[in-house]
């Protein structure tokens with residue numbers, strides 16, 4: 001199957017921010033590949049979008065699983081022969097458990113498993129899909145981070161300590177900068193952003209923003225023109241009225 005449309009892969013897009021990003025990309029005419037680790041959840045999300053007239057494709061993806069990433073990559077290569085946009089959204093935050101909220105008492109396994117999903121799995125997917133971007137000399141990569149990973153802000157911000165989560169997202173930011181350096185000269189732009197505190201399963205009901213609002217900056221970064229931002233850390237646009245950069 002060939003398509004003139006841009007092809008976007010969004011990880012963890014059965015609910016929350018990933019679903020909202022998929023929806024917004026589909027609304028502007030991008031051909032979205034919705035992915036989820038639980039097939040039934042992903043198909044239900046696809047059907048929900050279809051009920052709004054938004055036709056997206058679906059493929060299973062557990063970001064922590066090599067074979068799952070390889071299957072998706074092979075399918076994308078055979079079906080479309082390219083990937084234009086990749087949104088690395090899937091993530092976990094073990095913070096609600098108080099034992100896991102102190103560096104002094106938490107199990108190292110909590111940090112290890114959080115890094116597996118939030119950092120190593122991002123790298124796993126980048127290694128798999130960037131060749132499909134390079135083949136087409138085009139790519140836009142959006143890594144979902146958090147302002148909780150701004151080292152400059154940690155001393156004074158009001159967020160929970162969340163050590164495993166913060167350390168992992170600092171890793172995502174570092175990965176973004178290093179990858180940008182490695183991609184110099186390619187028309188593949190990689191950036192990281194904070195969607196703000198959102199009302200999702202992860203963010204909880206007290207959050208000030210919706211997932212739809214948090215998705216706006218992802219769409220902006222996914223559709224950057226050639227030669228624009230590379231290796232930068234963006235804030236949630238709505239809060240500031242436009243794209244601004246966060247301090248690392």
Ligand SMILES: NC(=O)c1ccc[n+]([C@@H]2O[C@H](COP(=O)([O-])OP(=O)(O)OC[C@H]3O[C@@H](n4cnc5c(N)ncnc54)[C@H](OP(=O)(O)O)[C@@H]3O)[C@@H](O)[C@H]2O)c1
Nearest residue numbers: 012016017037062063089090091146197198200201202203
């Ligand atoms: N919510 C906030 O306030 C907030 C703030 C800043 C940044 N973020 C970031 O935004 C992103 C999305 O968060 P959210 O609020 O939408 O969280 P969420 O509602 O908990 O959704 C997380 C998504 O990631 C998926 N996921 C987790 N592990 C996965 C795996 N191994 N393979 C594939 N998918 C996996 C989940 O799938 P299942 O349904 O199968 O679990 C789900 O679709 C995360 O990277 C998060 O760190 C969120």
